[in-house]
Amino acid sequence: MVLMKEKETVKGKQLLLTFIRDHIWSYVAGILILLFSSFCAMLIPKILGIITDGLDKRNMAREQIYQYVLLMLGAIILVFILKYIWRYLLIGNCRTVECYLRDNLFKHLQTLSVDFYSHHKTGDLVAYAINDIQAVRFMFGGGFVQALDGITISVVSIIFMANTINPILTVMALAPVPVAAVIMVRIGKLIRERFKRVQEAFADISDKVQENLSGIRVIKAFAQEREEVLNFTKFSQSRVDTQMKLTQASAIMGPSAQICFGFSFLFFIVYGSRLVMDGTISLGDYIAFNTYMITVMGPVMNISKIIETWQRGIASYRRLNEIFCVPPALEGTVSICDVCEIKGKIEIRNLSFTYPKANRRALKDINIQLEQGKTLGILGKTGSGKTTLINLLLRLFDVKDGHIFVDGIDINKIPVDVLRECIGYVPQDNFLFSTTIKNNIEFFKPVHSDDEIEEVSKISAIYDNIMELQEGFDTVVGERGTTLSGGQKQRVSIARALIKDPSILILDDSLSAVDSKTEETILGNIRDVLESRTGIIISHRISTVMHADEIIYLENGRIVERGTHAQLMELEANYFKLYKTQTNQAETLEEVVK
Numbered sequence: 001m002v003l004m005k006e007k008e009t010v011k012g013k014q015l016l017l018t019f020i021r022d023h024i025w026s027y028v029a030g031i032l033i034l035l036f037s038s039f040c041a042m043l044i045p046k047i048l049g050i051i052t053d054g055l056d057k058r059n060m061a062r063e064q065i066y067q068y069v070l071l072m073l074g075a076i077i078l079v080f081i082l083k084y085i086w087r088y089l090l091i092g093n094c095r096t097v098e099c100y101l102r103d104n105l106f107k108h109l110q111t112l113s114v115d116f117y118s119h120h121k122t123g124d125l126v127a128y129a130i131n132d133i134q135a136v137r138f139m140f141g142g143g144f145v146q147a148l149d150g151i152t153i154s155v156v157s158i159i160f161m162a163n164t165i166n167p168i169l170t171v172m173a174l175a176p177v178p179v180a181a182v183i184m185v186r187i188g189k190l191i192r193e194r195f196k197r198v199q200e201a202f203a204d205i206s207d208k209v210q211e212n213l214s215g216i217r218v219i220k221a222f223a224q225e226r227e228e229v230l231n232f233t234k235f236s237q238s239r240v241d242t243q244m245k246l247t248q249a250s251a252i253m254g255p256s257a258q259i260c261f262g263f264s265f266l267f268f269i270v271y272g273s274r275l276v277m278d279g280t281i282s283l284g285d286y287i288a289f290n291t292y293m294i295t296v297m298g299p300v301m302n303i304s305k306i307i308e309t310w311q312r313g314i315a316s317y318r319r320l321n322e323i324f325c326v327p328p329a330l331e332g333t334v335s336i337c338d339v340c341e342i343k344g345k346i347e348i349r350n351l352s353f354t355y356p357k358a359n360r361r362a363l364k365d366i367n368i369q370l371e372q373g374k375t376l377g378i379l380g381k382t383g384s385g386k387t388t389l390i391n392l393l394l395r396l397f398d399v400k401d402g403h404i405f406v407d408g409i410d411i412n413k414i415p416v417d418v419l420r421e422c423i424g425y426v427p428q429d430n431f432l433f434s435t436t437i438k439n440n441i442e443f444f445k446p447v448h449s450d451d452e453i454e455e456v457s458k459i460s461a462i463y464d465n466i467m468e469l470q471e472g473f474d475t476v477v478g479e480r481g482t483t484l485s486g487g488q489k490q491r492v493s494i495a496r497a498l499i500k501d502p503s504i505l506i507l508d509d510s511l512s513a514v515d516s517k518t519e520e521t522i523l524g525n526i527r528d529v530l531e532s533r534t535g536i537i538i539s540h541r542i543s544t545v546m547h548a549d550e551i552i553y554l555e556n557g558r559i560v561e562r563g564t565h566a567q568l569m570e571l572e573a574n575y576f577k578l579y580k581t582q583t584n585q586a587e588t589l590e591e592v593v594k
């Protein structure tokens with residue numbers, strides 16, 4: 001992915017800063033309670049030291065000892081309660097941050113351009129939404145809390161050690177700490193880099209699984225299962241290799257911290273015992289110091305885990321940030337807000353278009369005038385630019401070279417939602433959701449009556465098929481509509497476009513999977529629907545577009561022929577040849593059938 005400019009990185013940071021600002025009181029309260037709880041915890045070794053000295057010198061009354069023991073018990077209970085509260089506040093926030101980031105990522109993904117999805121794999125994006133967000137959550141939760149707890153306990157212990165026992169002994173005991181810090185920072189960086197690679201390897205696996213499952217029918221049809229398994233093993237192995245490298249780095253961290261701390265203990269035992277013997281510190285102080293050292297040891301032992309969590313979190317945060325910094329589609333365009341309805345007049349003037357990152361134009365100098373209520377038929381070889389024209393009409397891509405006017409308004413100035421709301425579009429690749437046919441037709445908006453749903457189903461000639469199903473409109477279709485035939489899927493998609501009652505109806509090769517009799521029925525019904533609307537019908541079949549008010553023939557992104565069916569037949573060029581080929585084919589087929 002492209003390196004981000006400094007300005008762009010602000011977006012991801014802003015998101016986290018906004019979260020922290022919104023939850024600042026729980027953070028402040030959590031941190032203050034944590035500090036107080038650490039202070040209370042540090043009283044315990046001191047009380048232990050006082051009791052030890054009392055017993056050692058035999059100058060402490062039994063009642064006094066009981067009082068100290070009660071004090072210690074009180075401190076333990078208080079620490080327990082305080083710890084519960086601060087963990088609830090701070091760990092609770094990390095669960096919320098996970099949900100907050102995931103919601104924002106999902107929201108952001110909805111705003112990204114179609115082109116973004118042409119260049120990013122689904123499995124990869126799933127990895128961002130699951131793995132990376134989880135790693136950030138661990139950083140915000142366990143990582144943050146353990147680091148804060150560890151730092152507080154260590155700092156408070158050191159203050160107690162230096163102030164109440166002996167500063168020189170404290171310095172001696174902590175001498176190896178800077179060495180440990182340098183080692184931790186170095187290994188930490190290595191962990192971050194390696195974790196990034198682990199996440200990338202996971203994204204590859206996720207992508208492979210997603211692609212394989214989506215294409216399982218093709219894989220089976222071509223008997224490619226074995227190759228797929230072998231291919232998958234390579235991805236799996238790559239993940240193991242990257243993970244092993246990460247484990248190697250993190251495995252050094254824990255023992256390094258322990259060795260450094262071992263030296264600290266050694267210094268303390270040698271130097272501390274000497275101080276007890278020459279009477280500089282009491283035995284109680286020695287015991288208390290020892291307890292403080294053990295208290296500090298907890299976070300030190302944990303430091304490898306904490307650093308690893310942080311470095312993983314930072315690596316994932318950076319990956320997420322790259323996605324958050326991708327600007328939303330059509331970000332720079334200005335919309336006029338008072339347009340709230342579209343009647344359907346379309347004018348295309350000198351329009352050319354090149355896809356981002358492509359090196360040749362998909363459309364060249366297109367000019368079309370389509371009055372409201374009229375129908376345009378588009379024909380052309382595959383790859384000639386038919387769908388591209390529709391992509392621009394739907395503003396899936398920005399119009400930069402030339403103009404498209406809808407109702408006389410530049411399309412770039414019409415609010416995208418208003419524009420798309422007024423267009424009923426049946427795409428070439430019909431996508432049905434794994435839910436009921438009814439939900440698929442109304443697109444999860446339960447605002448239509450059963451009569452309306454039935455009516456559009458009848459227009460698109462799918463009603464009888466639906467009625468034959470056991471659950472009728474409540475039949476749940478398989479993922480991507482797999483339990484329906486290609487032609488049935490196309491017709492459900494037509495019903496979905498019609499129920500919007502659109503001003504402009506676009507059918508992009510939407511009848512290619514239906515037989516010619518059904519096509520005739522649908523076209524007849526749609527002709528009635530199109531009487532009051534603007535229609536654009538794309539097809540490879542002359543029979544689908546021949547009744548249109550105007551037909552254009554595209555070749556390499558350019559309009560090479562235009563006119564009515566009769567005019568194009570008179571031209572005796574591409575359209576005519578196609579007509580001849582298709583009628584000959586139909587006649588031959590009829591003879592064969594006879």
Ligand SMILES: Nc1ncnc2c1ncn2[C@@H]1O[C@H](COP(=O)(O)OP(=O)(O)OP(=O)(O)O)[C@@H](O)[C@H]1O
Nearest residue numbers: 118355358362380381382383384385386387388389
């Ligand atoms: N997202 C994209 N990025 C780059 N090039 C693209 C993209 N989508 C389409 N193209 C290219 O633009 C050209 C026009 O494609 P388009 O899909 O408009 O053709 P079409 O006439 O609809 O073809 P078909 O009849 O096969 O559907 C083709 O050369 C295609 O490879």
